[in-house]
Amino acid sequence: MASNTGLASLPHRTVSSIRAGAHSATTPGPPQTPARPISSTFGSPSGSSRVDDDPIVIELGSRKLRLGFAGDAAPKRIVAISPEQQRRTGDFRVWEPDFSSQWRSRASGKPWGADHELWQLDVRGQDLGVVEDKLERELRDALFKYLLVDSRPRKVTLVLPPTLPIPLLSSTLNTLFHRFQSPTISLLSSPVMAAFAAGTRSALVIDLGWHETTVTAVYEYHEVQSWRTVRAGKLLMEETYELLLQAVRGYATMERTEQTEDRLLDESLSFEECEEVATRMLWCKKAARQPHRKTSEEGLATVHEHEEEGEEIPPTEDHSPMAITLNSCKPPKTVEIPFSQLAEPCEAAFFETRLSLSSFDDHELPVHHLVYRALLQLPLDVRAICMSRIIFTGGCSHIFGLRSRIFDEVSIQVEDQGWDPVRGKGSEQCKTNLKLHRDSSRQATKNGSVPVVIQPDMTNGNGEATEPQVKAADAPQEVDHVENLIRKEQNYKPQVQGFLRAIDTLGPWCGGSLATQMKIPALATIDREIWLQQGVNGASRPSEVDIKMGQRQSMGPSGLMRGQAAQPNNWTLGVWGTMF
């Protein structure tokens, strides 16, 4: 504490001395020489300042915030945004006995469940001031009540989802800089951190979140590309609502309740209760057929266990009723839903296998199609690495069976279709017709019939082209000296690649905590002074500075020094600044 005084501004010096005095007054005992930080005499002056402030790592999500100190194994506080926090100070109506039964009046006039979200990704028509206020209150509560910190400025590391809208990022930074006086804020990407916390450098991170499911390919700590679909928690909640409503009514209705007002009827359920049911009771069916898994030595141990429970009724056939007590409908009711029915919301929200692929818009692709498509669009090398490092994160990944379902569906798709982006009847015929297939691939003599492959005049121009043309894929691979050198390193181990494999991560927050503690340079680091001067518009586009500065993303040992040497004149918002 005392070692900080050298660095702190004048008012802070007095503050800490006052506090130190208060402490010494409370502890009884013989007078002692005040403890002197020994480290500062031997270490460098900058070193002592670094020790003192442990940065705070904040992972931002639409529903939850995770906060904690860098270096902790788990966040100290997980905040779920709730309407209770958004009441006025001194409004104690939460404690009234009939509070929970009056949810209808509270929920009216807003989109369903809007109080439980920090923000919407669609910022049109949104009041960002409210976002700032919400964020501030939650952060203040968490920091002061759970992290037990004082108001001293602290470094903050933000772990952000990929392509967060810039207005939201800007208001987040505003809040942290203005209200919490953080000197610097580092931005980290949540998929990269998920991969980092899994111990890998590359991964395909499937984040089953609230507003959307994102599939992000991370290669060597770079976000390669990110795909998204709306099939995520919110949709799942709506499906759960429909399921419960049917159970309450006792009959199935075809019409869906789109309007908020329709969800305030006597028989309808509150968002809170729907979520409760969704988190507690939902599960996910297995894929229609099991993929043939190659049992490599590192393969999943999952295959064996399927056979074991052969005697039991499979869960899909189990129609035994599960009693669920619902209190938010009028009158309160205990509904009995067959166990197999409880898998339906997942089915409808994430997979929708009844409809053909062509019926989906781009934003609502089923998750397994999206994952497959993502892998397909990746470059070959990246795909090989990423497909054996599939990581599931996000709140919905806790639903029993969902991860394995997605994984199996993707495996099946890979088995059926391979990695061929060309689809349709024509290509199918082309594959089945052996003659056609062989013609195009092997024989260069029939070039005339298939004019696409090789330009004849090119071969004529070269003197060496007299040799029979070999397709590039069939040519023997050249010896790569660099590769050999790398192999010779003692540290080297061949990379696992080429088959589908799911690995477990500690979560983006833990990755951020780890990375911050290891002092790994963040994607972007924003200084308070510069932000206050320039605001969000001062950020240079990453493309302008990216190569020259090299401050982004390099995580090797050399990157550490470069990150420190980077000039603050050109600052970016990292990958989040590319949109404007």
Add this chain to the structure above:
Amino acid sequence: MASFTPYTYIQCPCHDSTSQSRTADDAPPPTTTLPELSENDDDHAFDPRAHRSTFSLYPLEHLLYCDVCHQIRCPRCVTEELVTIYCPNCLFEVGTSSLKTEGNRLTSDYLHLNKSLTAANRTLTLDAHVAVSNARYVSAPWPSKLSKPPPDPTLLSADSATPIPPGPWVLTCSYCHWNSSEIGVKFDKPQGIFGQLQKLRYGEDQSKHVVSGDTSPTKTDSVPETNKARFAALKSFYGSQTVGANPGAGLSGLGDYGLNSPGALTRIMSIYSGNINGLKPKTKSSVMREADSPNEGFQLSDLDEGAAISQLRRDGWDGTVTGDQAKTQVEEGAQFADQLWPIPYLLRAKRSKRCPVCRHIISKPESKVSNTRWRIRLIANNSIPSISIKPLNPPPGSGLLKPLQPAHFLLTFKNPLFDDVKVTLATPATTPGRFASRVTVLCPEFQIDANPDNDMYLDDVLKDGEKERQRRRGDEGIHQAEAGKIWERGRNWVSIIVEVIPSSLRIEPPPAILVKDGDPEPDLSPLREDEDVLEIPMFVRLEWESEASHDQVGAATSREKDAKEKRELAYWCAIGIGRISQE
């Protein structure tokens, strides 16, 4: 519903009123209109119903007042400092250093185990209790348990009936008669419960993992199972990767914060000898490989959740963790009731508060935990007038306001200052929101007399006041709500009259004649929460003259001692008058 207590909320002037709402269409943000708005922000009436104002409105009791800056300070605009950290249950004081190492919860290896036992017991009993009755008791305290004397973890062995001291110990709850032997939690000794619990929960590997590194911390034999152990394994793996990459360089110091001096020295040398030269030999960086074995923190995910699904099928609704329980757990991820664990108490802190502008302490508690007094506490109640509301003629019956019928309310301003205060009020003619009620303040400008602080002359003053009042009454004769006149005046208080005409709460589209083409779509959604409350935004401006504060180092020192300083304070407040009846 029927009972409604009038209230006053004050908006702290620290709030940032710039509107940041974005347009609903794809058009770029209206850069032309936004600055306009912020420029004539003063013309902009405050809307207490806006979503943002819930975050900046505070009851008077929650506000502090900096008497150097003469400004209201709300919880949002003070800087806080820790005075004491303690356990709210057993009042054990915890040092800040142990807070860092042991976290924000009470990990008692000290001598107050019994209390931490109750602490641990509390939540567990909750979980058991909830499982039985499905009631929502999560935030309810269990006073019966907490008030117990120290030997309350009743020693009893589940198997052997003789309660001999060396027997196994369990946690019990006297409220619901649950004990921890139900979940197989027994302790060998009645000390170090937290540590024993950790051991029971995570097994031994956590401690072993740290200790039993044979040569380097990465080469541990034990496979880390818990997240904590995995985290530690990953950390040591990354540490070995980055350090092993170039061992001679100054970067080795970064792993342990640059504290060991040789590393720090080389780092300084490399910094001061110029970065380019320092970086040159380091460019040959070796491959940093990925973690690939479990003791490096790598783990394949177990995708087969058949066991969990069958447990879900078996245990049903009651076997799963409720949302409230999951929120209170220390670690996330518990999904079944048997995955719940006792929760150690969350520590609490006494805090002193400072004005962020002048660094003046405005609130400082006694540092002793058991002492609840304050050394310094400048509450706003002592510095700005309080406003109380009551109806002039209490309406008969339900007490609800009748729509479209004028009602009169008495606002009483009470001056806590020792100086006369001139008050100026302003309200918009109609309240903002969908249901615009008309508001008229009959006397928007008046003066409140000083708060007489001398109790010695209390009687005189009282008599004076009485006399004055009689005199006034004589002047005015019968009370009449009259524009420009105050209703009643006391020693340090003044009552004025506000006339409101509540609007009707009927939701119907406006008549077609009045609707113009450009008008936005009328909002016909049903009544929202609290929309039937008639809430008046009122701008209060205070003006008074007080003695110049001499302790200020600034310009005030040169002046004469009895120089009066003119002070001014202005703020918005929201006054909840009453509910409008829905007829």
